[in-house]
Amino acid sequence: QVQLVESGGGLVQAGGSLRLSCAASGTIFSITTMGWYRQAPGKQRELVADITNGGITNYVDSVKGRFTISRDNAKNTVYLQMGSLKPEDTAVYYCHTRYVRGASFWGKGTLVTVSS
Numbered sequence: 001q002v003q004l005v006e007s008g009g010g011l012v013q014a015g016g017s018l019r020l021s022c023a024a025s026g027t028i029f030s031i032t033t034m035g036w037y038r039q040a041p042g043k044q045r046e047l048v049a050d051i052t053n054g055g056i057t058n059y060v061d062s063v064k065g066r067f068t069i070s071r072d073n074a075k076n077t078v079y080l081q082m083g084s085l086k087p088e089d090t091a092v093y094y095c096h097t098r099y100v101r102g103a104s105f106w107g108k109g110t111l112v113t114v115s116s
Helices: none
Strands: 003-007 010-013 018-025 031-039 046-051 057-059 067-072 077-082 091-099 104-106 110-115
Touching: 003 091, 003 104, 018 031, 018 091, 018 110, 031 067, 031 077, 046 067, 046 077, 057 067, 077 091
Parallel strands: 010 110
Antiparallel strands: 003 018, 018 077, 031 046, 031 091, 046 057, 067 077, 091 104, 091 110
């Protein structure tokens, strides 16, 4: 029943900005942590940022100061505001949510391409 739908990916010039959104539908259990991962070709999937239900955030060092994660609990939605984008940010970005009893779910991914 739980589905995560990402939106907001696309093509942007280096130095530009994008805002990713992920809405969770069909939620049965309460969401604890929501986050964004990314995977570039030939590389392992890595955590970009996550946020707990208490609002505590965590970022990979490479995006600190450039990306901001936030959530709207009423809408079961997590956002990733990406600024000062670099070509190395190019990847498929995946939404991930974790629920109170351990279940977790992945979105299908949205492609972000940053041109130089």
